[in-house]
Structure formats: C-alpha cells, structure tokens
Amino acid sequence: MVQQLIPARHHDAGTALTDEQLLSLYDPGASPLVRFNFVCSADGAATTSGRSGGLGTPADQRLFALMRRPADVILVGAGTIRAEGYAGELIDAGAQAWRRKRGMPAHPGIAVVSGSLELDPRSAFFAEAPVPVVVFTTAAADPGRRQALERVADVVTAGDEDVDPRQVIARLAERGHRMVHSEGGPSLFAAFQRADAVDSLCLSISPLLAGGAGMRIASGFTSDLQPVELSLLLEEEGALFTEYRRHRPGHAPGSA
Numbered sequence: 001m002v003q004q005l006i007p008a009r010h011h012d013a014g015t016a017l018t019d020e021q022l023l024s025l026y027d028p029g030a031s032p033l034v035r036f037n038f039v040c041s042a043d044g045a046a047t048t049s050g051r052s053g054g055l056g057t058p059a060d061q062r063l064f065a066l067m068r069r070p071a072d073v074i075l076v077g078a079g080t081i082r083a084e085g086y087a088g089e090l091i092d093a094g095a096q097a098w099r100r101k102r103g104m105p106a107h108p109g110i111a112v113v114s115g116s117l118e119l120d121p122r123s124a125f126f127a128e129a130p131v132p133v134v135v136f137t138t139a140a141a142d143p144g145r146r147q148a149l150e151r152v153a154d155v156v157t158a159g160d161e162d163v164d165p166r167q168v169i170a171r172l173a174e175r176g177h178r179m180v181h182s183e184g185g186p187s188l189f190a191a192f193q194r195a196d197a198v199d200s201l202c203l204s205i206s207p208l209l210a211g212g213a214g215m216r217i218a219s220g221f222t223s224d225l226q227p228v229e230l231s232l233l234l235e236e237e238g239a240l241f242t243e244y245r246r247h248r249p250g251h252a253p254g255s256a
C-alpha cells in the first residue's frame with residue numbers, strides 16, 4: 001500500500017492511494033516543467049548489471065508508468081536507449097484514453113539526445129515508435145549518420161559540440177511540448193543540471209544495497225550545488241518515492 005507522508009494526509013490516512021490520487025500528487029501543474037525520474041538503491045546505485053530494471057519495486061513500476069501520462073514529451077539520453085532498449089508504445093491503452101479525455105494527443109512525444117548519433121535507424125525504437133522520434137544532436141555530428149537518421153526521425157541541431165539543454169527546451173516548446181518528462185540517464189541529467197534546467201527530480205529509493213559498481217543518477221561534472229525542496233514523499237514497503245522541486249527566485253520553471 002503506497003502511503004503519503006509529505007504533504008501530510010489528514011482525512012483518509014492509512015488507505016491505499018488510487019491512480020487518480022497519485023496522478024494528482026505528481027500533477028506537473030500548468031507552467032512549463034522539466035522533470036527527471038530515476039530509481040536508485042538505498043546506497044545510491046542507479047544501475048545493477050548495467051541497467052536500472054533490477055532496482056525498481058512494483059510501486060516504482062506503477063509510478064514510472066503513471067508519471068508518463070501527463071508528459072508532453074518523454075526525453076531520454078542515447079545511453080539509456082542503448083542500455084534499456086526502448087521501443088513501441090510507451091504508454092498503455094488506459095493511459096492513452098486518460099490523455100484523450102483531457103484533450104491531449106494519445107501519445108506523448110519521444111525525444112532522444114545524442115552527440116554521436118550512434119543509434120540504429122532500423123531499430124524498433126524508431127520503427128515501432130507511435131509518433132515520429134525527435135533526435136537532438138550537435139552541429140558536429142557525423143553527416144552520414146545524420147542523413148540515415150533523418151529518414152526515420154526529426155533530427156534537430158541543438159548545440160555546436162554538445163547538445164545544449166536550453167536549446168532542447170526551446171525547440172520542444174516550439175513543438176508545444178511544455179511538460180518535459182525525462183527518464184534519464186545520468187549523463188543527460190548532469191547536462192541539464194549544469195544548465196540549471198532541472199525543475200523537478202522524482203527519485204525512487206529502493207530498500208536494497210547494490211554495492212560499489214553501479215553508476216549514480218548523475219554523472220560528470222556539475223558546477224554548483226543547487227538547492228531543491230522536498231515536495232513529495234510516499235512510502236510502500238520500505239521504498240521511498242520523492243519529488244524534489246528546484247526553486248529559482250524570479251525564474252519561471254522550464255523557461256529557456
């Protein structure tokens with residue numbers, strides 16, 4: 001049973017949270033928002049045997065799916081696509097109906113960030129995507145790989161040597177994608193942190209010790225410590241589900 005700890009529940013504490021209640025707790029709100037969702041072990045590992053799957057509890061899997069529902073676009077780094085094998089519809093029929101009822105397209109957009117463009121244009125990720133995939137890359141990307149991907153995806157330059165998160169947010173906003181839901185991974189998250197472009201971090205902490213070899217949820221150099229506020233804390237069978245919100249005085253969330 002998923003329990004709500006923060007914000008405190010007064011009326012029906014002790015009863016299980018429904019999907020609608022969970023969706024309301026994770027409601028991104030009306031302003032543009034860049035949200036990252038990760039799972040880690042109690043000792044901070046974001047991967048076990050090179051993937052994140054073994055770390056998630058059943059409640060994490062439920063929340064992972066629910067959090068996709070209000071997304072305008074699901075944004076993922078190329079490393080996560082290569083490791084986790086994304087393909088096909090990313091939300092189920094119930095979620096599609098939920099979106100249609102709210103006047104949203106049945107499927108969220110799908111976007112991937114890759115400097116190398118080492119992505120197979122014949123892969124199921126492109127072939128089975130329910131909407132055309134947007135690939136964010138750099139001006140320095142290999143022209144041959146770019147040409148091959150342009151046959152199956154919308155390839156967008158968003159930086160010279162590295163993909164610039166602020167350009168990604170701006171290009172997505174031009175497509176009407178204001179709620180950017182990112183499922184990582186650690187390099188992409190670090191790039192967005194460096195650009196101070198993370199508004200929300202939803203982190204599941206599983207009651208597991210994974211040992212020393214796993215990655216953290218952010219990799220690479222980050223310049224400053226960025227204060228965040230714990231806005232949500234749920235618990236189920238020892239697993240914690242948090243949302244941390246970044247507050248920047250005088251700066252609208254998700255704005256480029």
Ligand SMILES: NC(=O)c1ccc[n+]([C@@H]2O[C@H](COP(=O)([O-])OP(=O)(O)OC[C@H]3O[C@@H](n4cnc5c(N)ncnc54)[C@H](OP(=O)(O)O)[C@@H]3O)[C@@H](O)[C@H]2O)c1
Nearest residue numbers: 038039050051052077078079080115116163184185187188
């Ligand atoms: N625990 C979790 O919740 C969770 C979530 C997601 C992923 N993971 C795990 O994380 C691991 C993958 O880590 P990762 O750091 O490689 O994942 P990633 O951030 O998804 O992918 C990194 C790749 O994305 C591209 N990229 C990211 N930022 C870029 C930028 N600013 N400019 C240009 N390209 C950029 C590059 O692609 P190119 O190499 O193509 O240039 C880079 O190599 C996997 O084991 C996966 O299972 C865990």
